[in-house]
Amino acid sequence: MHPLKLNPLSPVFFSVPNHRLGFDWYVNVTTAIIKDQEYLDFLDWLKKMGCPKTKLTLAEFSNTGRGMMATKDIKAGEVIVQVPESNLVTMKTLQSLYGARIARFGNKVNSHMIIALHIALLVQAPEKSGWLPYLRMLPKKFDTMPVRYPQELFDLLPQNAQAHVKKQKAKIMADYKATLQFLQSNSDLLTQPLQYEEYEWAWLVVNTRCIYLDAKKQVAADNIALAPMLDFLNHTHDAKTEGFFCTKTKSYKIRTLLPYKKGEQVFINYGPHDNCFILVEYGFVTPDNPFNYVTVDSNFLQLSIPGETPTAKKEKLELLDMAGYFGDYVLHRDDVSFRLLVGLRLRLINSFHKSSAATQLAIAQWHNVVSGELDQISPENERMVPVYVEQLCEEMLAQAKTNLGILARKKTTFPVMHLQQMWIEARDIILSIMDKIHRKEPL
Template identity: 35%
Template sequence: MMATVDLEPGDTLVSVPKNILITASEVAKRLNVGHQLDSNQLLVLEICRLKQQGKESSWWPYVRLLPQDFNTMPVTYPEDILKSALPPHLTAEIQEQKAKIDADYRHVVQYSKNTSLGVENIDYKEFEWAWLCGEHLIVLGELTESVGTEDRSIVGGNIALAPMLDFLNHKSDAQFECGYNHKTQSFDIRTLMPYRRGQQVFFQYGAHDNAFLLKEYGFVVANNPYSAINLDDQMSKLLARLRVSGKFGAMKLKMLEDNGDYTIRRNDISFRTLSALRLIMATDKTQCSAWQRCVLGSQDIISDEIEQQVGLLLGDMCANTVRRSERSLEYLQNLKLQESPKTTVDSFAALFLETLWKEYKSIGEAAQIELIPGLLTSSNS
């Protein structure tokens, strides 16, 4: 989307009138489905209906501009690619996403057998397409309170379809504010930064790393300030050992149950990663008590010895990430020489995966050189 005039901070980028916001409540009322379908299923069904109506629908000029496919979104990749070319945590998340699409499809098809929903014989690919469109269009759950159309009885909340917002591309440093304008009865996005006429204007989808952007939107961005490597799968193996370590291991697991975000960014090892590794290395209840003081901020470290062990373990985890990245990059290079249907992937999807793995490799290498030595040095000071 491009600015047609010079824009200053506070000017409106996009204004979506209330009468073209499609809420789950409105769809449920029109179809008379009661509580049989949740809010996401209702809106996906509405996208299918609008697509099937074609030129007969007043929405056709907009619907025909929706993406024809979502080949860069991992949920559409061949199974072999999911298993071999994605980070483990992302593969698990994609499998959950696919299971959600499958479950929604089965539920809608089963319900539509005995009810007229105004949609003809939805096949799986059509439903998947509409579901993924919804990932880009379904927003503004809080807006429905402002416009007075919320139905709190709908499972999943009364979310809405907001056409046009998907035409705004993501940029990590885009500055904006958005909300419902009661005066104009519209949902407005206002820029907080200037744009000159002819410049592309941007929206920020959130403070997300590239793995999240790839999963949810099917793209990655260069020099993403939120880039991180995810250590969940390696941490899971360490935590699995605690489950067979008797009462002491069980106590550690309970202390960690509210933790997560096992990541390393370009300039930072997440506090939760450090906290979890410190606790895993603790050898007695006294050290576990010291760990709790560290978490609360009243103590810096448990002991120099444990800091040393944590640093060495983090070094191994980063080295594992670098090796995995190299293997995956080699796999992606080999894909270009193959033509098997099991491993055929969109060229842009392959490029995005290469970008992601190069990023993981770079962060892992930088952490070994810049972050972990500092951790080891501080433990010896």
């Protein structure tokens, strides 16, 4: 991939305490307005492409990296970004370039794959594409993305994030292999062979920057788009925005429902996602995220329960799977997931022999508890549930403390700070649940 180098920043510094952000390293934020030649060329390119002026400018924030800053006060209800349809990169807009080729290839393509290929091809010959000003504004690398973490940092991710990363890696590789197959009969598109690293970079550009043209159809094959300028806006969970395609102006618009003061970073909202999801998909985390939770699937499977034979454990897990309650066992700040309580109640049935009448009665009672027809299988079973929830908490708390200790000895980088924040928040969730147990509050 040809390097698209950025010039050093021409900084204008601000100290912007943002009342919406609550974590320590989100306070007293230093901001440098970006006025390098690449950005000025990009603004000129946007003007030629028909993009209206905005009250936003690109800036480097000490807490979040690049994002958009308000150059004037913005009122609630204002449109903050407007991208003409001709400036959107979608499967529809790429039909003129690749439509016949895609049709010959069959149904082995998807919009993410094709848009990523398009970006990779533009980078191979940026001067010829007409999109060089935009390409120069894209990240040169994605070191904050867990899919790019070295093994030592990957090992410090929570278990659900690790599983998510593995799926993402498999998806990128599958799309790359499909792309190579597509290029076998379309080699004239290439300036040089497409290497995996080039395609991974382009795939991550699309993944971290795309929008859904219709937020209600996030699985539609032709629904994603790259939207220059709009894709510089960062996410926070408490931003309130509306995204919509305006048929009258033939453009995609973002309207903020919150006001912003001059000098503040302006955000959009990607949806109700926890920090593990946001980190894996976008490469950052948000402070005080109310959607955070702690996954204890592995700990649940490894629980050692006195008197539970391997055969009984296997049969119980099969029952959980058949009933739709296998996995996704989580702790929230204020409660334990119903799925985890369901799983523990079954695991805590003593003398489990499926052929016995007593066990069949206990299983029937368990089903009735799940459906809400009974409050408990037995007083003893219900008494033991918080005991084992606390055991799970203690195990996860020990892991959080260990990982925080390891991270404290590492050089401070964005990935290290992201991992620290996730484990601090996990620790706080665990301590909150343990406190409820000690105060004998309902779970």
